[in-house]
Amino acid sequence: MRSFWTEFLTAAASHPFPAIPGDIPTPYDFDRSEELFPNVPAAPGMPCAGEDRSIYRRGARRWRKLYRVNGHIFQAKRFNRRAFCAFCQDRIWGLGRQGFKCIQCKLLVHKKCHKLVQKPCSNEHVDPVEVKEDANGESTLGRASSVRSRAEPEPLPETPPAPPAPVRAEDLEPGSQRHYSLEDFELIRVIGRGSYAKVLMVELKRTKRVYAMKVIKKALVTDDEDIDWVQTEKHVFETASNHPFLVGLHSCFQTPSRLFFVIEFVRGGDLMFHMQRQRRLPEEHARFYAAEISLALHFLHERGVIYRDLKLDNVLLDHEGHIKLTDYGMCKEGVRPGDTTSTFCGTPNYIAPEILRGEEYGFSVDWWALGVLTYEMLAGRSPFDIAQAADNPDQNTEDYLFQVILEKTIRIPRSLSVKAASVLKGFLNKNPVERLGCGEGAFLDIVNHPFFKSIEWEMLEQKQVVPPFKPRLEGERDLANFPPEFTDEPVHLTPDDDSTVIADIDQSEFEGFEYVNPLLMSLEDCV
Template sequence: GLHEFIKRIVSHPQLLYYIICLCNHIHFHIGNPKIVSFFSSAKPTDFDFLKVIGKGSFGKVFLAKRNHDGKYYAVKVLQKKVILNRKEQKHIMAERNVLLKNVKHPFLVGLHYSFQTTDKLYFVLDFINGGELFFHLQRERTFPEPRAKFYIAEMASALGYLHSLNIVYRDLKPENILLDHEGHIILTDFGLCKEGISQTDTTTTFCGTPEYLAPEVLRKQPYDNTVDWWCLGSVLYEMLFGLPPFYSRDTHEMYDNILHKPLAKRPGASSTAWSILQGLLEKDGTNRLGSRDDFNEIRAHSFFSSINWDDLEQKKIPPPFIPNVSSYCDISNFDPEFTEEMVPNSICWTQEHSIVNASVMEADDAFVGFSYAPPSDDSFL
């Protein structure tokens, strides 16, 4: 059928090239943009890269304006050479796959396009400018319990959605949690997500952020989506008390605390808050809150008795804090360490110093299938 026909075309770049040329010919002479939009792709020169807004192990994130309509995006640009040297291509492809699946959830960042040049990968994402949760938490040290509850409920909803797709997030931490301009949670950075993990499946990969690692991950034991509920408990604890629950400057001591130290009760939290913290930070993953019925267990806990989940997921509950954002391109909630850096000219050029159009034909073996453009009228052409 049609599906098999398309698969055969995509697997033969030369044939695909001729078909695209034919479509461009039809578009030029007949003027049918819908034919071209199916094959269209973005390229670096479609954007004006304005500011650096973040840095990571493999590249940088830029605020960029799309030239043809003036819309703002966050464009994550990764260096292929660094990814390949560290053998991290699987994580990058996992991030791309997860981003493609999560466009329907209100608390997950959306992917608009992905494309590649000979030496770089590009993710074109929603620009979320309310700042990292970590930025606001550092400034205020702790959050009042109602504010923490609101954020944790939105995070739990996002994690529950990922779990419903058999995806474990694995790296929940304040740096990966953004606020949008209205004050809602947006989860980003899906490089450590593990696909294909249902509630009955397990994995053993050692990864994540040390302060939030679950005991079973530290022990290199098989684990499942309950590691995300441990991380959720760690973030809630940090929001309420200013530090992760088993934190120590000495990493080995912190690991030992995570594995063996009981959760110490601290004043200032309600009984229901302590109840959910004890449930989420249960060292035995098989007894952890969420181990039996995943997100349904979390949402049914008395800590969330005041939350109407339907209203929450439709963004009908007013956020407890509205970030100070003056416009769609306001970058005041980003670290000046990033925003004061010069945008490199090489962002739109290859190592051979020629402007490129990053289409599916330029995929190499390590990143086959990375490029994505929605088959819609939202075309760059």
């Protein structure tokens, strides 16, 4: 005779519990049409029926951080000329954004001195400016919106810089200063586009090797912080060239109007593209990708880099099926053990609670994002999806999403194994101190977690483990795994001219941008 508990469990499985009003819907509240990827698209990479891709492929953004002291509104700045602190009178110098500048009265101070300033701001009453766009073309939010004064006071005296020599196109042609120019490459196809950059598939004419080329207009990155971010992306690209699961850099060069990153071409498409077809992944597939991503993040962390932009869009698959992380525009470098930062940035759905709370944070935010991404792979939806949110304008905002991330309990689907549920709870712990990967054991806690028990980590890092999925590719230039909305675009770059836009660009900001990867260079010499 069947026991009472057997009958009870059978009945419970066939009659799911209803959702608690006002709470995050449990897995039982979602039918197939309400998943992250609701149905199979007409063609790979095309939107599903009724799907708004902008909901998922949201760009990362940075919110400008302001420091208010004694009426001043300070913002971190970098100085390319001699500047002196108004408090201690010493010169402001160093790498990156060395000091603070009041956006109202233009007072210049060291970062260490800004809290000691006694002189009140000469213009406290200001009108808010229009919301400014950041490097990715996204609007900044009210948390850190800029302000401007009614009257621009005279700035503190600085040693005037020597007038820059006019930059000519011929000055940027190949020569002793670098090895590559745009003429060295054949432009084949557009494979991606952002608010401030375009990505092309190109061929190096001399070797016939195929690369991806990221093109950025200088006119869009003339802000002090934007220039710093471009330099950071270049440095991280150089570092990433030494790891099998990170997209590496071939070379950098520039023209009077543009910056060019020549990087590895990864042919298999991104995880978002493949999740649109699969909807959710088998547990062994998600485990494999999560393990390779963990190794890539650990490599960056050991070298003092916080990635800060892990999402399905930025996880690429190579022709064998191994992952490669890309897009280092949100990275923070130079982070030593115990160091923290406080920049409010990231892609909304992946932002960690400590960032939303305005706390100082470190590498913990990357492990949170890995938890969100792993949840998406296993459940086919975001852990923060709200049923019917698209029909409720009040629930379809970033502020509401941030509230959900901070306050709501994350429900783990019952269909997942105990080990999978455990690793998700570990990564998605709202307390960064208790989060998986952030304790005393750090990365070893991830390696030793039961969910990853079957992973041979050394073999995995050497790419000796066969991937669970291999993208279908017919050749080196096969673009079947890239959205046709990009690949159908005409391939052209508007030529440089003597327009006022180029004349207004301070070319000295981009000195030293040229670079050639010595390892790739030696390989090409053997061709």
